[in-house]
Amino acid sequence: MRARRLRAGLKGWGGVGAMAAVCALALAFVLLLPRTQPHATGDPAPGGQRTAYATRAKADTCKDSEAHNRSLSPSSADGPTLGAIRSRGYLSVGVDQNSYRWGYRNPNNSTGELEGFDIDLAHRIAKDILGDENKVQFRAIPTNERIPAIRSGRVDMVVRTMTITCDRLRQVAFSAPYFLTGQQVLAPKTSEITGYDASLAGRKVCSGTGTTAYDHLSADKKNGRLPASTDIATTVPNQLDCLVRLQLGEVDAVVTDSALAASQAAQDPAVALKGTSFTREFYGVAMKLGADDLVRRVNRTLEDYRKDGGWKESYDKWLSATLGRESSAATPPTASYR
Structure with missing residues (x-):
């Protein structure tokens, strides 16, 4: 009853x-999304494997409350991962297609294109790396497949409301935080x-x-x-x-x-x-361990995205109606790098 x-x-x-x-x-849509063979995201630079081990070692001593402060400093320098992406000609991004206003297919949009806050960010990263925001291939990734998709090379990154935690830092690399939640x-x-x-x-x-x-x-x-x-x-x-x-x-x-x-x-x-939020957490862009050049490039994009008003414009468009214009989430989190 x-x-x-x-x-x-x-x-x-x-x-x-x-x-x-x-x-x-x-x-x-998940079944119909185009499939490609897993691709390499570029071999690590000399010492890249050691960098990955060092990242995991540092993650072993981290606290979840501080995990969002452990990303690499921003840089626009090229590297092997960025080179592989440019050679391929598109950025492969794992996203959600069911999260309203984050990554979803609007039933009122006749084009069927993905929309939302995370989708805007993925387009911005593609524009900064490849010079064209549309040079991005979205792959619908279930919540429980986010890390396997990155580690297997199915995608270059995941932009999918993914919280930065110490346990995840042992498995993937994260950008600086781009959103505060709980x-x-x-x-x-x-x-x-x-x-x-x-x-x-x-x-x-x-x-x-x-x-x-x-x-x-x-x-x-x-x-x-x-x-x-x-x-x-x-x-x-x-x-x-x-x-x-x-x-x-x-x-x-x-x-x-x-x-x-x-x-x-x-x-x-x-x-x-x-009730109220009972934790304090941060979303980050997740990438493969050892892809330091890509991590630094994404952090450069996030810095610019905050400064030029792109982040705020996207927030106002997609999230202000549900989260409010004056909430703690309405301001992009300040980045701190290791």
Whole structure:
């Protein structure tokens, strides 16, 4: 009965039926996106392998609260990875196509092109490296495939609301941070859940596989911050699938980045953010370990993107309606390099 009432009350993009259709279309796009053979992103410069080992060694001593300050300083200098990209003629970028206002296919856009804050950033990086913002090939990457896609060479980078953490720094390289966010709870407006607190006792909570949201849920169940009766077993490959589970009444709440939660609340007026963000996290552009020239070039782009107003213009276009013009997220984070 509760599930039927919830389904009746949820509107979104036409309710559950429309959302299911959107998800089906998303799967079709994933299958239809052009495939190429994995390509090399360029051999490391002399000593590059040692640099990768050094990066991992430093990551072993880092704290998650400081992980966003461990990227390389900006540079426009060429290198083997940049040379390989230019020789190929396009930048390969792993993105989301289901995150409203971040990386998504707007059903009202007849071209079917990807739109959103992360998509704008990917176009800007392509323009700075190749002189043409359209010389970019987008690949739809599920949440749990972001790191494997980078390490296997399927993509040059991932621009997909990816939080910088110490564990991830052992596996991939990150740019300086380009967005401030934090974890938050999303639940039906009528729910008695009040946030990341005791109100989650006995509740089913959904999170994305391999996300920082699940990491926090798992750790906090062990350390007692979350009630022992909170069920966190439901995980999904794509974070948006949690919203569908919520709409279907299969879970009681979702834990995800506040930036993504706000966008999902905008999609579906029957759900709302509960409580406040309970972590402080930063998104970064993820790249292959040892691709130092590419990391430095992306950091140069981010510096320019902040200074010339491109970042703010993109934020105002895509995110201000859901996150606000005066929120802490409305200002690009200040970069600090190792």
